[in-house]
Amino acid sequence: MSEDRTLTTARTLPYTPAEIYGAFASADLLAAWWGPEGFTNTFEVFEFASGGRWKFVMHGPDGKSYSNESKFEELVPNSKVVIKHDCPPHFTLTIELIPAGNGTRMTWSQVFEDAQTAQAVKARAGSANEQNIDRLTRVLAESTGGA
Template sequence: MSAERTLGTSRTLPYTPGEIYGAFASPELLAAWWGPDGFSNTFEIFEFKTGGRWKFVMHSPDGKDYANENIFSELVKDAKVVIHHICQPLFTLTVELTPVSDGTHLSWQQMFDDVQTAQAVKQIVGPANEQNIDRLTQVLSKVASPQ
């Protein structure tokens, strides 16, 4: 049943796990890449620690604002980031970073609390997650050294 609630993707990026993890840990970097193409972010609370809160507003290109509130459920330096989204839609995002010969294999798994929500947002969230990783790569290309 969890497979029906999970939307995921993976990709190998030419950066170290530490550089990718750092793009989550830095509010300036995270604000620059988080979200689909054209979105920007205003962070209200950013406590990058296990149990810490992350509250922000995503601004869409058409001027709409989307309030978001999360808890960092698990943080393993240079290896794993687990974010629990505590406002609608409810989900847990697990990002795992595995070193490989040409950089880091990034696994991005978003598990929604119910099947109905996962299926309802699948057509939007799938491409949005790919854009999110594209934006992460673009930010890292400016601040990190490719492997």
């Protein structure tokens, strides 16, 4: 059952699909908001194209560094971003952007290889995806002069 392996969150943001997609497409913007509160990023490879590589180091508030390797599996401008996380924990992240009134309904769904990994990540970092979206919203507010 894929529900056991999936962590999903959704939120309506006061930005257009193009503005949100742009926050993924720009290395500078993405580095500013990617990850939970307190984390910073150093990008080593950023190839924002279908099949492109994304290699970066997340620097935690505890002073530890976490290497990450991913691939952009599918990119549909202003609509969808699919990222395959190629190092533990292995997962595929699908972000869908759907126009909703004056904003965008964003769904954020991570599918892990197995239920145990999904539950372990949820227990350890259950609010991390919400924090990530909070950080995205702040970066968009600064970059667009909006909400």
